[in-house]
Amino acid sequence: MKRTRIFTLRNPKSPVSEAFRTLRTNIQFYSIDDPIKSLVVTSSGPREGKSTVSVNIAATIAQTEKKVLLIDSDLRKPTLHRSFNMSSLKGLTNILVEGVEYTDVLHKVKEIDGLDIIGSGPIPPNPAELLGSNRMKAFIDSVNKKYDMVILDSPPIGLVTDSAILSTIVDGTILVCAVGESDINATKRAKDLLDKVNANILGVVLNKVPINGGGYYKYHYSQYYDYSYYDDGKRRGKAK
Ligand SMILES: Nc1ncnc2c1ncn2[C@@H]1O[C@H](COP(=O)(O)OP(=O)(O)OP(=O)(O)O)[C@@H](O)[C@H]1O
Numbered sequence: 001m002k003r004t005r006i007f008t009l010r011n012p013k014s015p016v017s018e019a020f021r022t023l024r025t026n027i028q029f030y031s032i033d034d035p036i037k038s039l040v041v042t043s044s045g046p047r048e049g050k051s052t053v054s055v056n057i058a059a060t061i062a063q064t065e066k067k068v069l070l071i072d073s074d075l076r077k078p079t080l081h082r083s084f085n086m087s088s089l090k091g092l093t094n095i096l097v098e099g100v101e102y103t104d105v106l107h108k109v110k111e112i113d114g115l116d117i118i119g120s121g122p123i124p125p126n127p128a129e130l131l132g133s134n135r136m137k138a139f140i141d142s143v144n145k146k147y148d149m150v151i152l153d154s155p156p157i158g159l160v161t162d163s164a165i166l167s168t169i170v171d172g173t174i175l176v177c178a179v180g181e182s183d184i185n186a187t188k189r190a191k192d193l194l195d196k197v198n199a200n201i202l203g204v205v206l207n208k209v210p211i212n213g214g215g216y217y218k219y220h221y222s223q224y225y226d227y228s229y230y231d232d233g234k235r236r237g238k239a240k
């Protein structure tokens, strides 16, 4: 396993790992009666840290003896397979297009008990259509019966509709925002796009936050900012 991206595993006592544990707690306690069992991770623009955050949330939740399935739903630029030394050639698109059993394309992460990965599969010509299909919804519903948490990595919402579509079939959406890199207006637009489809935005992960560590700035830090309540005091429900 290429461990660079899974820094919560490499360094469990670091502030980053602590931030991910806080994020885990916030997700788990978000709604006691109707627990979050599936979520999509997105951002307004590219390279803000969606895949990194997806991997580390998945690993952090799996460490509490939960069964977690991480799916590469970025069918435009899949990268999760690289973190886990697996092939991207078999995965989600095989399930959706060919009806392949998910267990046939599942990758079990040896180092983290309870964490399974499904890669993207071959890149299709019509990602949004596939992700918005009834098959995708049925697939997520079926794996949700087997896993405590299903996490979907996705492309930037400011560029393509894929993650807005995905946000309507999961319980919650996390918006990653790279501090100092992403434009605040772009992040606001991303939130508006998610609101339009009535996504249940759980909060924003502020990624790449510069922290002052012993006199110099470090960039390896993430924070969770909960804005689950809006001005009208209501939580957004998931679209069924
Ligand atoms: N907190 C962080 N500190 C330092 N580097 C980071 C951090 N988060 C992500 N990166 C680095 O930023 C780059 C982009 O991260 P990542 O691939 O997770 O983003 P992404 O949003 O999934 O990108 P894409 O839009 O291409 O899918 C990677 O090189 C990653 O290692």
Ligand SMILES: [Mg+2]
Pocket (backbone or CB within 6 Å): 050, 051, 052, 074, 077, 079, 153, 154
């Ligand atoms: Mg990515």
